[in-house]
Amino acid sequence: MALTLESELLVEDSDNERPKWDNKFQYLLSCIGFAVGLGNIWRFPYLCQTYGGGAFLIPYVIALIFEGIPLFHIELAIGQRLRKGSIGVWTAISPYLGGVGLGCFTVSFLVSLYYNTILMWVLWYFLNSFQHPLPWSSCPLALNRTGFVEECQSSGAVSYFWYRQTLNVTADINDSGAVQGRLLVCLAACWAVVYLCVIRGIESTGKVIYFTALFPYLILTVFLIRGLTLPGAKEGLVYLFTPNIQVLQNPRVWLDAATQIFFSLSLAFGGHIAFASYNPPRNDCEKDAVTIALVNSMTSLYASIAVFSVVGFKATNDYGHCLDRNILSLVNAFDLPDQSISRDDYAAVLSHLNATQPTRVAQLLLGSCRLEDFLDKSASGTGLAFIVFTEAILHMPGAPGWAVLFFGMLFTLGLSSMFGNMEGVITPLLDLGVLPRSVPKEVLTGLACLTCFLTALCFTLQSGNYWLEIFDNYAASLNLIVFAFFEVIGVVYVYGMKRFCDDVQWMTGRRPGLYWQVTWKLISPLLLLSIFVAYIALLARKPPSYRAWNPQYEQFPSRQEKLYPGWVQVTCVLLSFLPSLWVPAIALVQLFAQRRIQKQQDMDPQLQGGHAC
């Protein structure tokens, strides 16, 4: 009884001033929008295809059940219970764990920087899609107008548009180059859009989320239908989903499945804690956690079907062009009538000519055309979106319309994830009371967005793409695993499993069952520890390198593999573990503060009774 009254009091105190969701659907959409992001479109299909197709789903589902859903439930429950952002929650659980909150805040800030930079590129492509023919369909002419620009001729029009006309990338990370004006204005526009949406916290994001969370699903469905009706889609899907069980023996597969689940659900950012803190206190967070995690995984599968039907179409197209090029060489060299060799006859005619006139055929230097080679050329990340998919769109009838839809979908997907990132930054600042209460919330969000914009200007330099890869690979990965580990340990062992289960029972009406207790107490911490160790082993195995776009390279258009210079390697290492240092730092600060208060209390007995913070 006393426990319940205490809980009610704790809730009423802050209830009046804390914003709330308009309805449950808004909250679910915000969490889904945060979890479903660009990675669902361009990372999961690539992993699925690389690691044996349908067989990859086995480690993926296992990771979801034993790591993803338990951690997610903890985050939602703790946020809903303690009704504060990440910093407040961890300080409330134990002052020694305040560093976890600060670390989550730092990582959210770093991720916001580079995530919005990707949206800047998406916006640039979106703006350029409103014309026919699309600018990446043909190379620009050289100065004497008898041929195309040489760099473009070797690399292809689509890659040229990405590396030269968008990024204007330098050949080396040391060479920073100048700030690109067109990217700068796109970045300003992106941050203006983000500010417009988060200007009043969840009051404003709650209205926009209906569009930004649901629009991608609509477009994904349209692309799915279009993709499945394209020729060659079947080959792409068969290639994607053909299971290869042998691949499961490679431990790398399990590591990648675990990390994919972890980052796909956006765990340990503090964003979900912030969203859950705006919930009414009695809300079934267990059902929410399972629902959102399942929706996220279903979206990944759905997206990979759409993506791979388009990739299959592109591969079939490229294979046809390869055959056509070889046929043309044969027809021209042997003076056969125009169009006398069809694609089906090619193999027979080639073997006949090889048997009768092998030297002449050898002189032609015909490349071999195999469909598997073209299907293998799939990519992940920005390579998939800005090179492979844009090229596939060129061959679809009505290309500008498809380009507009595709980049609009990517933009809204990324935007809804940005809301979660910004909540992970703004809610702790609000709870900490960084600015006096009289200052309106719009000012705080404005300052946060402005700071992020100014810091992200470094990504608009010509070497910005290389820096973004560094941030993407090192800023979030290790730190989030550390924070998630401390989250589980903090809730289960410091807050207390029994106390936590009582809270969950109060909120949902059911006590957490055996599955939850076993995963929280044992399986998830062990899994996180092993992922952490495996990740460090993987990173330390070879010196970090990057692939540079260098037109002077002998094997151009292949990208040149270069090692990071010393100072960049130092930056990578710092990015990897500096945010984690908040945890021991705050713990030590608290320890010294406690010792000082203890000493003061020992010296002056009248001061006893004041409780330690």
Add this chain to the structure above:
Amino acid sequence: MAKAALSGGWIFFPRLPCVFYWERMFWLLFFLVPAIHTQLCQPDGENAFKVRLSIKTALGDKSYVWDTNEEYLFRAMVAFAMRKVPNRETTDISHVLLCNVTKRVSFWFVVTDPLKNHTLPAAEVQSAIRMNRDRINNAFFLNDQTLEFLKIPSTLAPPSDPATPIWIIVFGVIFCIVIVAITLLILSGIRQRRRSNRGPSESLQILLFTQENGVHPIFFSAEASHSYQVLVK
């Protein structure tokens, strides 16, 4: 054909009832001239150009058959192009020679001078063809890719660049909308705050705590956005 003319000439020569030396010369030249003609046009010959047509690729079902009439038209177009060059206005169809026509369809051609004893320089022919390329293409319903003159590069059409790139226009529209929306939201927020500061009496919130001895009402003001709420335990 050259060999036949030559050998034919020599075969006839001793048999001709030629009385005069001039007659013999005349008959010799009569058979040698076509021989020299065809020697002027040879694959990889001096000032010769190879042409390749891909009629079926360009026209599909509507493609025509390449026969001697089409060759005549081609020679006429080349002669037309040459007539536009200063000092070459008297070029005739018979000055354009074709040879080695294959089933591909491809062939070689040269343009000879009026005396038909040497070919015109390649540079002149090249510039003439380049100037009139689209007239020649149109005569055959083909384009630069399906009617190829090997060794004569075609001038590529300049891309249609509008004065303002389209992305700037779309960007301007989007950015203006966003800025206007932000301004409106900020202004409405300021107005809301001013209204709440002016009327505190409308926004009292009454919280009732049940304790062991009766009800203790506690008054405090909150933001105008919250309506009356009465919590009774």
